[in-house]
Amino acid sequence: MTSKFFTLALTGATAAVLALAPATDAHSDASNPAVKARMEAMKVIGAQTKVLGDMAKGATEFDAAAAQAAAATMAAEAAKIPALFEPQEDDPESEAKPIIWDDWDDFTAKAMDLEAAATAAEASLTEAGAVGPALGQIGGACKACHSTYRE
Ligand code: HEC
Numbered sequence: 105m106t107s108k109f110f111t112l113a114l115t116g117a118t119a120a121v122l123a124l125a126p127a128t129d130a131h132s133d134a135s136n137p138a139v140k141a142r143m144e145a146m147k148v149i150g151a152q153t154k155v156l157g158d159m160a161k162g163a164t165e166f167d168a169a170a171a172q173a174a175a176a177t178m179a180a181e182a183a184k185i186p187a188l189f190e191p192q193e194d195d196p197e198s199e200a201k202p203i204i205w206d207d208w209d210d211f212t213a214k215a216m217d218l219e220a221a222a223t224a225a226e227a228s229l230t231e232a233g234a235v236g237p238a239l240g241q242i243g244g245a246c247k248a249c250h251s252t253y254r255e
Contacts, residue, residue, distance in 0.1 A: 166232035179222035185215035
Protein backbone atom coordinates (compact mmCIF):
# COMPACT_ATOMS: atom_id res chain seq x y z
CA MET A 105 0.00 0.00 0.00
CA THR A 106 1.43 3.37 -0.93
CA SER A 107 0.79 6.52 1.01
CA LYS A 108 -0.66 7.95 -2.20
CA PHE A 109 -3.48 5.47 -1.89
CA PHE A 110 -4.24 6.70 1.60
CA THR A 111 -4.04 10.33 0.58
CA LEU A 112 -6.55 9.73 -2.18
CA ALA A 113 -8.80 7.84 0.23
CA LEU A 114 -8.78 10.73 2.68
CA THR A 115 -12.14 12.43 2.35
CA GLY A 116 -13.08 15.92 3.35
CA ALA A 117 -14.97 14.51 6.32
CA THR A 118 -11.86 12.66 7.44
CA ALA A 119 -9.73 15.78 7.18
CA ALA A 120 -12.31 17.63 9.25
CA VAL A 121 -12.33 15.00 11.99
CA LEU A 122 -8.56 15.06 12.25
CA ALA A 123 -8.84 18.69 13.26
CA LEU A 124 -10.72 17.45 16.34
CA ALA A 125 -7.80 15.43 17.59
CA PRO A 126 -6.21 17.21 20.55
CA ALA A 127 -3.04 19.06 19.64
CA THR A 128 -2.38 20.58 23.03
CA ASP A 129 -3.11 20.01 26.68
CA ALA A 130 -4.64 23.45 27.09
CA HIS A 131 -7.47 22.36 29.37
CA SER A 132 -5.61 20.12 31.77
CA ASP A 133 -5.83 22.84 34.42
CA ALA A 134 -9.58 22.56 35.02
CA SER A 135 -9.84 22.47 38.81
CA ASN A 136 -13.33 20.97 39.09
CA PRO A 137 -12.71 17.19 39.17
CA ALA A 138 -16.00 16.38 37.43
CA VAL A 139 -15.14 18.72 34.56
CA LYS A 140 -11.60 17.39 34.44
CA ALA A 141 -12.91 13.81 34.22
CA ARG A 142 -15.19 14.54 31.26
CA MET A 143 -12.39 16.45 29.49
CA GLU A 144 -10.05 13.50 30.04
CA ALA A 145 -12.61 11.15 28.46
CA MET A 146 -12.84 13.48 25.45
CA LYS A 147 -9.05 13.49 25.22
CA VAL A 148 -9.01 9.68 25.18
CA ILE A 149 -11.65 9.77 22.44
CA GLY A 150 -9.53 12.33 20.56
CA ALA A 151 -6.44 10.15 20.90
CA GLN A 152 -8.26 7.17 19.35
CA THR A 153 -9.38 9.42 16.51
CA LYS A 154 -5.74 10.34 15.94
CA VAL A 155 -4.72 6.65 15.80
CA LEU A 156 -7.27 6.09 13.03
CA GLY A 157 -6.47 9.41 11.35
CA ASP A 158 -2.78 8.62 11.16
CA MET A 159 -3.63 5.31 9.47
CA ALA A 160 -6.00 7.06 7.06
CA LYS A 161 -3.26 9.53 6.12
CA GLY A 162 -0.66 6.79 5.80
CA ALA A 163 1.43 8.36 8.59
CA THR A 164 1.27 4.96 10.26
CA GLU A 165 0.70 1.65 8.53
CA PHE A 166 -2.71 0.04 8.74
CA ASP A 167 -2.86 -2.43 11.61
CA ALA A 168 -6.24 -4.10 12.00
CA ALA A 169 -5.73 -5.02 15.66
CA ALA A 170 -4.62 -1.50 16.59
CA ALA A 171 -7.43 0.10 14.58
CA GLN A 172 -10.04 -2.16 16.17
CA ALA A 173 -8.61 -1.51 19.64
CA ALA A 174 -8.86 2.25 19.03
CA ALA A 175 -12.49 1.90 17.93
CA ALA A 176 -13.29 -0.30 20.95
CA THR A 177 -11.72 2.20 23.35
CA MET A 178 -13.64 5.00 21.69
CA ALA A 179 -16.93 3.09 22.04
CA ALA A 180 -16.22 2.40 25.71
CA GLU A 181 -15.44 6.08 26.42
CA ALA A 182 -18.52 7.21 24.46
CA ALA A 183 -20.62 4.94 26.67
CA LYS A 184 -19.36 6.89 29.70
CA ILE A 185 -20.38 10.31 28.33
CA PRO A 186 -23.90 10.39 29.90
CA ALA A 187 -22.62 9.52 33.39
CA LEU A 188 -19.67 11.91 33.10
CA PHE A 189 -21.85 14.85 32.05
CA GLU A 190 -24.90 14.13 34.18
CA PRO A 191 -23.87 16.39 37.08
CA GLN A 192 -24.24 19.96 35.82
CA GLU A 193 -20.74 21.05 36.77
CA ASP A 194 -18.84 24.06 35.49
CA ASP A 195 -15.28 25.32 35.43
CA PRO A 196 -13.67 28.40 33.86
CA GLU A 197 -11.84 26.03 31.50
CA SER A 198 -14.98 24.20 30.39
CA GLU A 199 -16.27 24.51 26.84
CA ALA A 200 -19.52 22.69 27.61
CA LYS A 201 -22.64 24.72 26.88
CA PRO A 202 -25.37 24.83 29.57
CA ILE A 203 -27.91 23.78 26.91
CA ILE A 204 -26.57 20.22 27.42
CA TRP A 205 -28.69 19.93 30.56
CA ASP A 206 -31.76 21.52 28.94
CA ASP A 207 -31.61 19.13 25.97
CA TRP A 208 -30.29 16.18 27.94
CA ASP A 209 -32.10 13.47 25.95
CA ASP A 210 -30.72 14.80 22.68
CA PHE A 211 -27.22 15.13 24.16
CA THR A 212 -27.22 11.53 25.38
CA ALA A 213 -28.64 10.36 22.03
CA LYS A 214 -25.65 12.00 20.33
CA ALA A 215 -23.32 10.20 22.74
CA MET A 216 -25.01 6.91 21.80
CA ASP A 217 -24.61 7.79 18.12
CA LEU A 218 -20.85 8.00 18.66
CA GLU A 219 -20.85 4.73 20.57
CA ALA A 220 -22.76 3.08 17.69
CA ALA A 221 -20.41 4.55 15.05
CA ALA A 222 -17.34 3.38 16.97
CA THR A 223 -18.83 -0.09 17.51
CA ALA A 224 -19.63 -0.38 13.79
CA ALA A 225 -16.13 0.85 12.98
CA GLU A 226 -14.59 -1.83 15.17
CA ALA A 227 -16.36 -4.51 13.15
CA SER A 228 -15.47 -2.95 9.80
CA LEU A 229 -11.76 -2.26 10.37
CA THR A 230 -10.39 -5.40 8.77
CA GLU A 231 -8.69 -3.67 5.84
CA ALA A 232 -7.01 -0.34 5.17
CA GLY A 233 -9.76 0.85 2.87
CA ALA A 234 -12.24 0.77 5.75
CA VAL A 235 -10.44 3.42 7.82
CA GLY A 236 -11.55 6.46 5.81
CA PRO A 237 -15.26 5.58 5.75
CA ALA A 238 -15.20 4.63 9.45
CA LEU A 239 -13.59 7.96 10.32
CA GLY A 240 -16.21 9.73 8.25
CA GLN A 241 -18.98 8.16 10.35
CA ILE A 242 -17.16 8.81 13.62
CA GLY A 243 -16.34 12.39 12.65
CA GLY A 244 -19.96 13.07 11.84
CA ALA A 245 -20.90 11.96 15.36
CA CYS A 246 -18.26 14.23 16.97
CA LYS A 247 -19.38 17.18 14.89
CA ALA A 248 -23.09 16.64 15.51
CA CYS A 249 -22.52 16.98 19.23
CA HIS A 250 -19.81 19.64 19.29
CA SER A 251 -21.67 21.97 16.92
CA THR A 252 -24.53 22.26 19.42
CA TYR A 253 -23.04 21.52 22.81
CA ARG A 254 -19.43 22.70 22.78
CA GLU A 255 -18.23 26.31 22.63
C1 HEC B 1 -22.40 13.73 23.03
C2 HEC B 1 -21.57 14.88 22.75
C3 HEC B 1 -20.16 14.73 22.27
C4 HEC B 1 -19.64 13.83 21.37
C5 HEC B 1 -20.36 12.73 20.60
C6 HEC B 1 -18.23 14.14 21.25
N1 HEC B 1 -17.91 15.19 22.06
FE1 HEC B 1 -16.05 15.96 22.36
N2 HEC B 1 -16.79 17.29 23.70
C7 HEC B 1 -18.12 17.42 24.05
C8 HEC B 1 -18.26 18.50 25.01
C9 HEC B 1 -19.56 18.98 25.64
C10 HEC B 1 -16.97 19.00 25.24
C11 HEC B 1 -16.57 20.14 26.21
C12 HEC B 1 -16.34 19.54 27.61
C13 HEC B 1 -15.92 20.59 28.62
O1 HEC B 1 -15.04 21.43 28.27
O2 HEC B 1 -16.44 20.58 29.76
C14 HEC B 1 -16.06 18.22 24.39
C15 HEC B 1 -14.68 18.41 24.34
C16 HEC B 1 -13.82 17.71 23.51
C17 HEC B 1 -12.38 17.90 23.47
C18 HEC B 1 -11.58 18.88 24.33
C19 HEC B 1 -11.20 18.18 25.65
C20 HEC B 1 -10.47 19.12 26.59
O3 HEC B 1 -9.37 18.77 27.04
O4 HEC B 1 -11.00 20.21 26.87
C21 HEC B 1 -11.89 17.05 22.51
C22 HEC B 1 -10.44 16.86 22.09
C23 HEC B 1 -13.02 16.32 21.97
N3 HEC B 1 -14.18 16.74 22.61
C24 HEC B 1 -12.93 15.38 20.96
C25 HEC B 1 -14.01 14.64 20.47
C26 HEC B 1 -13.92 13.72 19.37
C27 HEC B 1 -12.66 13.44 18.55
C28 HEC B 1 -15.17 13.18 19.22
C29 HEC B 1 -15.62 12.13 18.23
C30 HEC B 1 -14.78 10.98 18.01
C31 HEC B 1 -16.03 13.78 20.23
N4 HEC B 1 -15.29 14.67 20.95
C32 HEC B 1 -17.37 13.47 20.41
C33 HEC B 1 -19.16 16.66 23.59
C34 HEC B 1 -19.06 15.59 22.70
